[in-house]
Amino acid sequence: MRLLHTSDWHLGQALHNFERHYEHQRFLDWLLDTIETERVDALLIAGDIFDNANPSSASQKQLYRFLQRAKERMPHLNLVVVGGNHDSPGRLEAPGPLLEAHGTRVIGAVQRHADGAIDLDALVLPLTGADGSVQAWCLAVPFLRPGDVPRKTADDYPSENAADPYLAGIALLYRQALELALSRRQPGQAIVAMGHCHMVDGQMSADSERRIVIGGTEMLPAGIFDPAIAYAALGHLHLAQAVGKQNHIRYCGSPIPLSFAEVGYQHQVLRIDLDGDAVREIAPIAIPRAVQLLRVPARPALIAQVLEELAALDVPDAPTEEQPFLEVRVRLDAPEPGLRARIEAALDGKPVRLAKIETSSAARGSAVDAEVMTLDRLEQLKPDDIFRQLYQQRFGNQAPPDQLSAFAELMLP
Numbered sequence: 001m002r003l004l005h006t007s008d009w010h011l012g013q014a015l016h017n018f019e020r021h022y023e024h025q026r027f028l029d030w031l032l033d034t035i036e037t038e039r040v041d042a043l044l045i046a047g048d049i050f051d052n053a054n055p056s057s058a059s060q061k062q063l064y065r066f067l068q069r070a071k072e073r074m075p076h077l078n079l080v081v082v083g084g085n086h087d088s089p090g091r092l093e094a095p096g097p098l099l100e101a102h103g104t105r106v107i108g109a110v111q112r113h114a115d116g117a118i119d120l121d122a123l124v125l126p127l128t129g130a131d132g133s134v135q136a137w138c139l140a141v142p143f144l145r146p147g148d149v150p151r152k153t154a155d156d157y158p159s160e161n162a163a164d165p166y167l168a169g170i171a172l173l174y175r176q177a178l179e180l181a182l183s184r185r186q187p188g189q190a191i192v193a194m195g196h197c198h199m200v201d202g203q204m205s206a207d208s209e210r211r212i213v214i215g216g217t218e219m220l221p222a223g224i225f226d227p228a229i230a231y232a233a234l235g236h237l238h239l240a241q242a243v244g245k246q247n248h249i250r251y252c253g254s255p256i257p258l259s260f261a262e263v264g265y266q267h268q269v270l271r272i273d274l275d276g277d278a279v280r281e282i283a284p285i286a287i288p289r290a291v292q293l294l295r296v297p298a299r300p301a302l303i304a305q306v307l308e309e310l311a312a313l314d315v316p317d318a319p320t321e322e323q324p325f326l327e328v329r330v331r332l333d334a335p336e337p338g339l340r341a342r343i344e345a346a347l348d349g350k351p352v353r354l355a356k357i358e359t360s361s362a363a364r365g366s367a368v369d370a371e372v373m374t375l376d377r378l379e380q381l382k383p384d385d386i387f388r389q390l391y392q393q394r395f396g397n398q399a400p401p402d403q404l405s406a407f408a409e410l411m412l413p
Contacts, residue, residue, distance in 0.1 A: 001042065001127065001190070001273075001274040002038065002039060002040050002271065002273050002274070003040070003043075003044060003127075003272040003273075004035060004038065004042070004043050004269055004270070004272075005044050005046065005250065005252045005271075005272060006031070006043070006044070006045055006252055006255060006270075007046035007048065007196070007233075007234070007251070007252055007253075008047070008048045008235050008238055008253070009027075009045070009048065009049050010086065010258055011049060011050050011055060011059040011062055011063060012050055012051045012056050012058075013051035014051075015259070016325075016355040016356050017355075018325060018353055020256065021062070022290065022321040023291050024256065026290035027290070028062065031066070031269070032066070032073060034269070034285060035077065036074060038271060038285070041077065041078060041128075041130065042079075042136075043079050043080070044192070046082060046084075046195065046196055046233050046252070047082050047084025047087065047143055047196030047235035048085065048235055048236065049063060049081060049084070050063075050086060050087055050092075051086055053091065054088065055091070064095070067099065067104050076128070076130045076132070077103065078105075078128060079099075079103060079104040080105050080127075080138055081104065081105070082107045082140050082143075082194050082196060082235075084196040084235055084236065085196065085236065087108065087143070088108070089108030089142065090109075091108075093106055093107070093108040105125055107122065107123065107141075109142055109145075110148040110173070116151070118150060123140055123177050124137060124139060124177055124180045125137070125140050126184075127192075134186070135189060135190070135274070136190040136192055136230075136274060137181040137184060137190070137191050137192070138192050138193070139174065139177045139191065139193040141173065141193065141194055141195050143197065143236075144169075144173065146169075149165075149170055149173055150169050150172045150173055167220065167221075170197075170220060171223075174193065174195075174224050175226070177193075178193075185277075188276040189277060190230040190274045190276065190278065190279075191228055191230055191277070192229065192230055192231045192232070192272075193225060193231070193232045194233045194234075194235075195233075195234050196234070197236055198219050198237065199219060199220050199222060199237075199243045200220065200221050200222065201243070201244060202219070202236075202237045202241065202251065203241055204237060204238075204239075222244040222246055222249055225249055230274065231249075231279050231282070232248065232249040233250065233270075233272075234249065234250060235251070235252075236251070237253070238253050238254040238262055238265070239253050239262070239265055240253035240266065240267075240268050240270070240284065248279055250270055250282065253265065253267060255267055255269070256287075256290070257289075257293050260295060260325075260327045260356065260358075267286070268286050268287055269284075270284055270285070271283045271284075271285055290322070291321075292324040293327070294324045295326075295327045296309050296326060296328055296329070300330060300360045301329070302330075302331055303332075303339070306328060306329070306330050307343070307346045310328065310343065310347055311346050313352070315350055315351050316351070317351050324353070325353050326347070326354050326356075327356040327358055328357045328358065329358045329360070330343075330358070330360075331361060332359050332360070332361050332395065335403065361395055383407075383411055384404065384407060384408065387399065388404075
C-alpha cells in the first residue's frame with residue numbers, strides 16, 4: 001500500500017497582508033497530479049488545513065474542490081483529514097457526513113459517548129487498497145486539547161508521564177486506540193498513526209508556528225508511539241524532519257513557505273510504501289515553489305548598502321500573483337526617517353512585492369546590563385523614562401534632544 005503524508009496547508013494564510021490563494025492552488029494542482037502519477041492509495045492530511053478557525057469561503061471552497069477532484073481522479077483513494085491547533089473542530093467536521101459519503105474521513109476533535117467515554121471507533125479507521133480490501137489501520141488522532149484526553153486516575157497512566165495528566169492522557173489515548181486497532185487487524189495489515197503536536201526536540205520555524213502551550217506542557221516524547229505503529233504522520237512543525245532519530249516518526253512540513261524564516265526549507269510531501277505490516281520505504285517528493293521569497297541583503301546591512309543592492313536587483317517580469325515576495329533587512333545605528341519611502345523608491349518599477357522591512361541594530365543583539373523590571377518598578381516610571389530606556393536598548397546610545405522633544409510633544413494632552 002502507498003501512502004502520501006502532508007500537513008500544515010494553512011489555506012487562507014496571508015504573508016504580511018499579501019494573500020496566498022494562487023500559491024496554495026498551484027500546490028493543490030501539483031498534489032492532484034502527484035497522487036495520480038504515484039498511484040497513491042491513501043492521502044493523510046495531518047492538521048492545520050486552514051490558517052485560522054474562521055476560514056474564508058474561498059479557502060473552504062479550495063479545500064472541498066480539491067477533495068472532490070482527488071476522488072474523481074483516484075476513485076479508490078482513502079482521504080483522512082485530522083484537525084490542527086489552527087483549525088476549528090466543529091467547522092472542519094460540519095460537512096463530514098457529505099464528505100464521508102465520498103470516501104473522505106474528517107476528524108476535527110475527539111468525540112464522546114453519552115456516558116463520557118471516548119468514541120475510539122471514530123479514531124480507528126480502516127485503509128483499503130485498490131481492490132477494496134483492508135490493507136492497514138489508521139489511528140486518526142487530531143490536535144488534542146485538555147478536554148479531549150481520557151479522564152482517568154493516576155494509576156492508569158504510564159509512570160514516566162504521571163507528573164503531567166495532559167501528557168499522560170495523550171499517551172493513554174494513543175494506547176487505547178492502538179489496542180482497538182490491534183484487536184481488529186488481520187495478519188499483514190499495518191498500523192499507522194496521525195497526530196498534530198510538538199514532539200520533543202522538534203525544530204520550529206522562527207516566525208510562522210503558533211506555540212502549543214497547555215498548562216505549561218508543550219512537547220511530547222516519541223515514546224507515545226508504540227513499536228507496533230509502522231509509521232506516524234505528524235503535523236504542526238513546518239520543517240520536514242524525523243523525530244528522535246526514529247525514521248518512521250515524521251513531520252512532512254508545510255507545502256509552501258509560511259514566513260521568510262522558511263526560505264531555505266525544502267518543502268515536500270512524504271511517500272510511504274507499506275509492505276504488509278511494515279514500512280518498506282519513506283521517500284520525500286519535493287514541491288515546486290510557485291512564488292519565490294527573497295531576502296535582501298542576505299544579512300542585515302546599513303541603509304546605503306541596502307539601497308545599492310535593491311537598485312541592482314534583477315527580477316524577471318511576471319504577473320502580480322507570481323511576483324516574488326521581498327523582505328528588506330536593514331541595520332540601524334539611529335532612527336531612519338522616511339526609511340520605507342527610500343526603499344520603495346529604490347524598488348520603483350521592479351516586479352516584486354515588498355512584504356516586510358526587518359530592522360535590527362548591533363545594540364539590540366548584544367548583551368547589555370539591564371535592570372530587572374518588576375511591576376512595582378514599571379509603575380514608578382514615566383513615559384519619557386520608558387522611551388529613553390527603549391531607545392538605549394535598541395540603538396545603544398542616548399536618545400538625542402530632538403527625539404525627546406518630539407516624544408514629549410506626542411504625550412501632550
